[in-house]
Structure formats: structure tokens, C-alpha cells
Amino acid sequence: MRLFVFAIGGTGSRVLTSLIMMLAAGARPKDNNGRSINNLSIVPIIIDPHETNDALTKVEELLRRYRTMHRRIHGDNPNNEGYFGVKIETLQEVEPQRVNNDTFFFKMTKVSESAFSKFIDIETMELTNKLFAKMLFSQDELNTKMEEGFYGSPNIGCIALNEFRKSPDFNAFRAAYSEGDRIFFIGSIFGGTGASGLPLFISSIRELVNLDNGDGAADGRVNCAEAPIGALIVMPYFSIANNNGGAAGGTQIRDSEFIVKTKSALRYYHSNLNRYINRTYYISDPKGTAGFTYDPGGEGQRENKAHIVEFAGALAMFDFLAINDDGLNVNNPDGGERITAVAPLYKSYGLNTDDAYIHFAGLSRQTNRVILNAMMGFYMLRQFMKNHMGDMLTKPFANQYDKNLTEALYREDEITGIFNMFDEWISQMKAHGNGANNLQLYGDYSAQDKDFSNLFFGSPETKTSRLLGLKGSVKINDVVKALNEAAEIIGNMDSPNNGEVAYARWYNVAYRAMNNIIDNKFDITTLIQ
Template identity: 35%
Template sequence: MFLFAIGGTGSRVLKSLIMLSAAGVKPLDENGRPVGDLEIVPVIIDPHKSNEDLKRTEALLNDYRIIRNRLYGNQLNVDGFFANRIVTLREIMSNTSVTLNDTFIFNLAAVEHDKFREFIGLATMNEANQALTSLLFADYQLENHMNIGFVGSPNIGSVALNEIKDSNEFKAFSNVFKQGDRIFFISSIFGGTGAAGFPIMVKNIRQAANLEGIENRDALSRAPIGGLTVLPYFNLEGSKDDTRIATSDFIVKTQSALYYYKGTLTGANDSNVNTIFYVGDQVRSNPYLYDPGEHGQRNNAHLVELVGAMAPLQFAGMPLSRLSDPDGYPLPTTAYEFALDKDVLNVNFLALGARTRQLIYKPMVRFHLLFLYLRTGFRDMIGQGFTEDAPKIKSDFTASQFYRTLTDQFLHGYTDWLVEMYDNTRSVGLFNIGENDMNRAIADVGTRKGLLGHKNVDNNVFKAEMNRISRDNPKYSAATVEYKLLDLFWQAATKIIDERYENIN
């Protein structure tokens, strides 16, 4: 599945998808079985390369790839932490004449350095065309530096991003796309880059037959396409001197864009998108620093992004019969919305609907327990029990690239993500932040009652269970120590969650 994350919101939703994938959340088909042979190919489209949210997401993607490759290599159908295979476009290319960097970032060199007036060649236009251009674009839009994005102006973005169809990345994408692949877009509707990029990309894919140098045109024109359209959910601090982006404009921009989308993407006569998901929040976030782009744009994580990250997983599990007719052409667009089970400002697992809990509760709890275990107990267990079974886990393992990438980098990003979601107006407290006691780690979910009180969960309980699973287990004889450690913990955590924690599903 090709996953195009457009603009700042695209990067932030993708970050939440990375966290869910690290926890082992996988797309399920209509029968509840994991979707087989799935590769996720994220492509981030954003001219604002210095965007801090983009850079954080790119770093997490690279860390994820290092960790997963060491655990499973090129295997696709696995169960465990970091189960979803996430690869770059370059990784899945065979020998080709197209030159492409091994990165998750779409190269937008054509729009990176110019002001918009230079990009459209305003100075070389005749007087009549210059006059027309001045009617279509405000002065501040013409002076906009393209390398900070489109600053809430989709009319700029629609012109600039149309160049994507001529890029090496788009040609490479078309060359590797095949029958059976799917495409998903993540974008906001109330800004500039995302609101413009989504319809432009869909248009170029559906009209691939009209493009030169593009392969697999028929497969592209009939490809199952899904999209997550993120409605307003965050708030900005006001700026007296710069009004290019204003929270008060978000609703008007959203209404206009939805009307346009109906005519080009989702309407009865223009169903170019098979499935679309809408998510937003009337309870706006804490005010984010007003930053049109010059200072990096670093926004806190939000519930909307976590919820949005489930949309591509749901799309990947949909049967083809719900997306396309027998000839492969799109059926009328199906739209989905998300709602909390309880409309509360402090969101924990119990505030989520049953279907959402069933998808993410156990995987996220397993991953959080792994986080606590590696932080508080693992080092003390080296040299005893399961660590002495083949293959042995020795003390130098904690200095390996894998372990340092997992603990110092990826889990550090995980902590930031949890804290940022917790600190927002609609606070997400799935876990008790800063709590190292596994008995009290899950917000409003305790351990089961036994004959002598509540059952206990701690590092010693995990040690005993991991020792039991590891003992004389031929499964690990040819495995790496990295796989052995995380697989043992996955199995132990599954049993401990079922037997010792309250059941909320």
C-alpha cells in the first residue's frame, strides 16, 4: 500500500501510524484476520523540509526500518512488535533507469527555492497575464517562499504540486505499481499543502493515461484509492503582524474545500476516491505557536492524529468488492467518520469504542510494558535465566546499534508522543505517564482480583514467564538475540495481559 502523507498533518498522522505499527497493530480483513503480504510504502510530500514534525517523523521511520530489518529481515507475514513492513519507494524498485534516493521524502526540488512569483515566471508574462495573475493571487502569496510550504494557500499549492507528475518519484511510483496495490492519502483540508496536494495527486493518478513516460497506466487509473481528510482540530496563537494563517479561517476553508472535493473526488458523478475518512475535533488543541514555516513548525501530538492513523489500516483490510466494480472501476465513494464512545476531555482506553479497543488495546499495552521492562528491569536480568539460553544475550548487547536505536531513539520518541498527547486540551492518557509500576501503568485499568488480593505484574513475573517459554525452545536456536528478546516478551506479555489485567474488551 502506497501511503502519501501530505503536509505537516500528514507527517504527524504518519508518526502515530509508526507507533501503532511498533506496537504490532496490523490491518485486519473483514473476518478479523491479518492482511497478508502487506508492505507499507510511505511517501512524505512537503516542500517545507525544515518542518520539525517532518524531521521527527522521518527519524522515526528510519529507526523503525533499522529495528524491523534486524528482527525479521524481508519477511512480510509476522506477528510481534514492529510487524508491519515499512519500506521506501527505492527499496521496492528493481533495476530501472530512474534515479531515486533511498528516503521517505518526496523530492520537490522544482519548488524548493523560488518565491511563487519566480516559480510561475511572473516577470516574463505579458501585461495582460500579469494583470490576471494579480487578480488570482494576493501580493503576499506571490512573495511566498515555496520552501516553507504554501502557508494556508491551496491555490498556490495546486499550481506548484501539479509539477509532481513530471518528477522521478512519480515515475518510479508508476513503474512499481501493479494490479492489487492500493493507494492512501493523508492530508488536512484547512491548510495549504494538504488541501491542494490530495486532489492534484488523485487527478494525476486517475488520468495517468494522459501522462508521458508513465508505466502501468491502466492499473493506476483503476487503483483502489482511499483518503484521510483531517478537519480542523488545532488552535493557533494569534499574530498581530502576520495574518496569513488564522484559526478563524479554518471553518470557511474547510467548507470551501469540501464543496470542491465533492465535485472532483467524492461526488456521485466524480467518485475518484473509493473510500474517504473524516476526522476532526470541535474541542481545539492548546494554542500552538504561530509559525507559518520560518521557525520549523513543531506541534504537539493529538488524539485526532492517533485516530487518523487507524484509517489506512482499515482501508488496507477492506475487501475489493466494497471498493471497485467487477471491471475494476471505483464504486461510489464510501465515507467514514470517527466518534469517541464517551465525549470526554480526558481520553483513556475506556473512552474509545469497542472496535477501536479491540484493534489497539492489547498491542499498545504490550508495547508500553516492553518500554517499562527495558527501562527498569532488563539489564539486571542479563546473565541469568532466558538470557543464558541459546542464543545468549550478553552484556554487550545493550551497546549494540539495535538496542541503542530502540531504547535511546525510538522509545524516546514514543515517550515524547505520549507526553504531547497527554498535555493537549483533549488529553489522551492511555497510560499513567511516569508510572513505572506495571500494576498501575494502564489508566483506569487495574489487575484482576485473586484469592489473596489483586494479581501482581512486575519484572519478576515477566522474568519467570520468559524463562518458561525460552526453556528448551528450538524456535530460537537459529534466531538472532534481538528477535529472541522481543518475541519472548511479546508471548509473555500476551499471557500476562490475559491472565492478570482486567478485561476491557
């Protein structure tokens, strides 16, 4: 089964980042019975006219590194136990004949070139259409330079994004879709791009029964139109720095408009879109988070911090994948042009506490069941590899390898890059201040600190030691011991100088070791049951 994830706009990328981090840590989507879903692969399709969007470039990098790691560790297995266990594919990988570029990102060539008025070429329109366009769009909207996003104007975004719907990539997606696959959309509705893309693509998919792109690829149409569709609708969760309601600064986005726009979009979805979506996931942070740089992107958005909303949003995909097929039926009762969802459902995300800093205990058991082990284990691994592994290359778990190979293994770029991004991600999510919701899963850790006992107790507000059921302490030697044990169980390598094998073996050893530590040193029953 494939999950096609349409990550639209900046928020789409940011939520996708959270998802990748979770998958990197080894979180695995499960079905309704709690079993990991076999043969799951994820096909992210990032749609954002804002090519220089920082979140977009970061997630693109992250995806590439992830894909490399997945291949190293798991080969061609679409879904496996362990770090980077879920396969992530580009559309080209799925439909190599139809897609030229091996990328997760859809490059919107026309959009990036000019103002919206140029995009629709209003000047050469017949008079009636020209006037009608001026009725539909304000002059500001017509003047919008779209390579920087839609400036919170989804009504122009929905036209601009139609480029994708008419592109070979969309055809490829359609052809790639097979019965049983699922589609998930991520987008914010208080901005421009996400809000535009959601209705466009969802309604487009639902009308595929009628769609003819002229390429003769009709096979997937009906299936695709009947696909189970989930959508994460992200509502305001931050405010824009130095914006003061938009009265000054010259930005075209005003956070003071967020609520107004959100209400508008919600009304629109209610009237026009919701009936096509099997599962709708609403999320927002009513407390808001101050200080975001405004979102045409560019240099500014680099500073925007990852947020618990994005984290929780990523979890919606786990929830969506957990639903039985029976719960995601569609029909076309009126014989109309579009397929609609049967008994669509709506979900929202709730926390276990109202603390400013959310720890695992503040998350739901449902969430912890999915991510707790993975997030703890991956963090321990990250700290071990970063702070201690270099000193442990003579230990049994490592001494089967060529020394150089072992050093290269923990220092190499892909995992280092991912770890750095992971560090940044987790540190940002806890740095929104007392007035906001912060996700603080880990404590601080330094190279000198060889005690992993406090690895998950960083914040004075999060008294999780009892909840995590720490049994005694977790020292570095305990980690080494667990690694050695795991290595022993896995057995010796046939080819100690084969780097690829070494990678796979090491992360299997590490994954097993970390889970053993959690199982043996912590009692997390109360958090997951």
C-alpha cells in the first residue's frame, strides 16, 4: 500500500518534516489491530510555488537523506522494523516512464515566473473575461508575484496550482495509484498555498472519473477517484513577528487576518469540500506562537521553529493509516460528476495536559503507542553516536568492523545530517516560550554526561521520571552492554569490510539495543495503555 502525501505549502513541508523524523526514529504506522502495516511506502508530493521556501528545501534534503538511509538499512523492503523502516519514494520511482525528475518537489514553472495577472494573461483576454477576472480578483491579487507564494490569497493559489493538476506529474500520480492505496493532504487554511491546494486537488481527484488529460492513461481514473482521502487542515498556530496586525511593515500577510480567513475557509470547506474527504483532521494552536517570520518565505522562514502542531499533524497520518478500508468508503449516490466520501469523519487532536511544556506524558497513549519507543530510542542513539561512539569502537558491538569503516559509519554525512536536523527539530519544538504549547520530549545532554538517566527529564515542569518508570539508572555502560548483546544476537558479519552490510547491521544492532534499554530500564506501561 502506498500513502500519497500531498504536502502543500510551507505548512505541508513542515508537517512532512515531523512525519519523516518519526519514521526515521523507527515509528511504524499500524493498522486498526495494532499491527504494523506491511508493504507500506510513502510517496510525498510537495507542492509549493515558493521554491526557496526554507521548510521546503529542508524537507527535500531530509527526504533524500532518509531515502538513502532506508536503502542502506533496509534495501528494497518497503516496510521494515527499525530506523528508517518505511520506504519513501518519489513519483519517478513509482512511475519512471511518466516522470523525468527524481524529486519529491513539483516545480511549478509558470507560477514561478510572474505576477498572477501574467499567469492568467489577463491582458489578452476577451473583454468579458477580463472584466470577470477583475471581479474575481483584486488588483493586489492580480499583482501578486507568485514565486514567493500566494501571500495568503488562496483564491489565486487555486488557479495557479492548477498547473500541477494539468501536469505529467499528476498523470503519473494517477497512474501510480492502485486500489488500496490512500491519499493524504496536508495544508494550512489561513494562508495561501495550502488553502488553495486542498480543494483543488481533492476535488480534482474526486472528478477523475471525468478527467481526460489526453494522454490515454485512463486506467487509474476510477480507482483514484474512489481513493480514501484524508486531509490535515492546519489552522492558525503562530503569529507573525513585527507585524502588529499588518498595519506596518509592508507585508502582504497579516496574522490579524488569520482567524477571519480561517473562518472563511472553514465555511468554504463545509459547503464545498468536506463531503469529498473521508477523514478530516483539524488542528490548530489557539494559544498561538509568537514571532514567526512571515511567510512568503525566503530567508525569513528559516528561523521559524518546528512546532508541536506539526508534530501532532504528522501523527494524523498514522491515524489515517490505522483505519480499516471499510471505514473509508466512497460512493456516487447522485451519479454526479464527483465521488463523495461515505460517512466522513472529523478528528481533532487533544493533549493530556495543559502544561506549557509537553512531555510524552502530555501526549495521548494513542500517540505514545505509535512514537514513544521510537522517539526515545532514536534520541538515545543520536546521543550515543554523537558523544560516545568514537570512544567505543573497540567494544564488541563494533570491533567486527574495520576501524575505518566503523568511524565512517557514525561520522558519515547522511546520518549526521539527519541527526543535526533532528536536533534542531526537537530543540525548536520546545522553544516557543511559556505562553505557548511546547513539545519537550528530551532533556539536555552533553558529551561529558555519561548518564542517560536524565535524557528524558530536561524540563523542571515535566516530572516524567515516575511516568517513564525509570528503573535505577541508564549509564553509558548500560548502553554499550545492550549494544554488545544485540550484536551478539544478530551474529557476525559475513563480510566485515562491506560497507553496505555494515550500515544495515549497525542500525539493526542499535535499534535492538535501544529498544532493549527501554524495555529493561523503563516502565512505560502507563503511557501507552
